[in-house]
Amino acid sequence: MRSVNATFNYTERVRIERDWVEFKAVSDSNGSTVELTRLKIDHLALPSDADIVVEVRTTRRRIRRFDAGTVGSPTFGVPFELNEPTADGVSIDLKVVKPNLAQKGKILAMCKGLRPLFGGHPESLLVIVPKDLGQRLWNLNFDPVSGPELELNSEFENPYMVWNNQLFLALTLPAIVKSIAIWLVENQDVGDDDPIGPVVKEWKLLFSRWGYPVSSQDGEDFDEVQHWADGVAGAFSGKYNYFSSVNSFFAVDGE
Amino acid sequence: MSKKTLCFFNSRGLIAFEKHLNLIRESGIWEPFDDILNDSTLTEKISRTVVDLPNHFSNRLECGKFFSDLFKKFEAELTAAGVDPHVHVGLWSWLSASMGEFLKGAGKEPVIGEAARWTFMPNDFGRYYRHLLAGPYMLFDMHSDQPELVEILLYNDVTKPNTAYVEQIASRPLIVDNPAAMELIHEMYFDYAKKKPRKSSVAKIAEAGDIRRFGVVFNQLALTWDVAGLSVDELRSILPKEFKPLFSQ
Numbered sequence: 001m002r003s004v005n006a007t008f009n010y011t012e013r014v015r016i017e018r019d020w021v022e023f024k025a026v027s028d029s030n031g032s033t034v035e036l037t038r039l040k041i042d043h044l045a046l047p048s049d050a051d052i053v054v055e056v057r058t059t060r061r062r063i064r065r066f067d068a069g070t071v072g073s074p075t076f077g078v079p080f081e082l083n084e085p086t087a088d089g090v091s092i093d094l095k096v097v098k099p100n101l102a103q104k105g106k107i108l109a110m111c112k113g114l115r116p117l118f119g120g121h122p123e124s125l126l127v128i129v130p131k132d133l134g135q136r137l138w139n140l141n142f143d144p145v146s147g148p149e150l151e152l153n154s155e156f157e158n159p160y161m162v163w164n165n166q167l168f169l170a171l172t173l174p175a176i177v178k179s180i181a182i183w184l185v186e187n188q189d190v191g192d193d194d195p196i197g198p199v200v201k202e203w204k205l206l207f208s209r210w211g212y213p214v215s216s217q218d219g220e221d222f223d224e225v226q227h228w229a230d231g232v233a234g235a236f237s238g239k240y241n242y243f244s245s246v247n248s249f250f251a252v253d254g255e
Numbered sequence: 256m257s258k259k260t261l262c263f264f265n266s267r268g269l270i271a272f273e274k275h276l277n278l279i280r281e282s283g284i285w286e287p288f289d290d291i292l293n294d295s296t297l298t299e300k301i302s303r304t305v306v307d308l309p310n311h312f313s314n315r316l317e318c319g320k321f322f323s324d325l326f327k328k329f330e331a332e333l334t335a336a337g338v339d340p341h342v343h344v345g346l347w348s349w350l351s352a353s354m355g356e357f358l359k360g361a362g363k364e365p366v367i368g369e370a371a372r373w374t375f376m377p378n379d380f381g382r383y384y385r386h387l388l389a390g391p392y393m394l395f396d397m398h399s400d401q402p403e404l405v406e407i408l409l410y411n412d413v414t415k416p417n418t419a420y421v422e423q424i425a426s427r428p429l430i431v432d433n434p435a436a437m438e439l440i441h442e443m444y445f446d447y448a449k450k451k452p453r454k455s456s457v458a459k460i461a462e463a464g465d466i467r468r469f470g471v472v473f474n475q476l477a478l479t480w481d482v483a484g485l486s487v488d489e490l491r492s493i494l495p496k497e498f499k500p501l502f503s504q
Binding site: 204210 | 265266267299334336337338339341342343344345377378379380383393397428429432433478479480481482483484485489
């Protein structure tokens, strides 16, 4: 049964819808950053001197905070260094906070659990490509140069915002990760001078961070590779607690 | 001290480790992990340099500091191997196996307990800190520049880590990763002279002013206040009066 308390807001704070906010994350060999790229809250009539505070929850179990200006003057496009190897898996809370002495630190408005957009940027590992797919929602393509590309139906109003939809992610990404794992085993020996070499290297690094180094697979035994790729997909789902996070989508009313 | 070359378990090694652990759990008889530690098909080397792994830590703080220093020393090798100690399951399982004699406890029968004590669960907010070795490291690393802020979480025995403080604080990132909140918790509940929590600051069920109530109240306050942006004085001022007797100021 759902918690009754969770449905009430006693705090007078205003809810900021996820569609009104957008962050971009970049992870590369120099580290990882997050930056605010869009914020549409003019209609909320919040004080223009109220502070905008961003809290990034990272996979290292840390909360990294940064200031993103004020309601009257938000700071866009300034990368905030996470001091961690990857921005993969981060979750972001954005708060609008009272700045003055009386009730300093009181939250006026908040948006929780945002995920940054990785797609559409050259730094992204999984490149998102809007494409005419008819009735299909998505397709995974392996480009000989850019590697795995997630093709999303271009009829989506904003294909990139699909990345902020938890249900979509939970239903599709484990399968995508499994396919990429198998592709990675097949391509693990390509050299750095191969066009796809740098992409393979980045994916290998990512899989190692998840505890599944591709070097453990020689690719000889089909069943073993499948089993290993299943393990990667399982670990990936566990990493984002997908079952727990989407279970409520399938709850029957009244239960 | 035992001399080892720093390694991690690969996916096969992890399976072998789990199987071995289950065997001990079911039989109640301790069997060292030597066979799987020495099997080169189950492990990947991080460095060729031999490291000294202690046979004992006097408390969790010492354990956390040891691994913090070790990983700083081998930072380049860890990065090259794609191993981030904050999230790498294979590394911590290998370390657990290597230090198994100590981690099983000193009693006649080995104490295995729940899986999270031996297998690091970095993606689970409610369990990551329960790993016997990774838990102290993660908590120490969070405040490595001010380790006195985590003493209440690390004062105790490595093999008996579960206190109400660890469970209530470490599972709440808004508290454990908040220097002001940690300072206030030490002021309220920790006896620095005795290096342990004050007596009677934990009841079996949540009581006014105890650490369990603190966790619940802090979560509620975080809905109204930007708690991570408040100073110690400001946090004191928003806590309800049940906590006031515990303030030193």
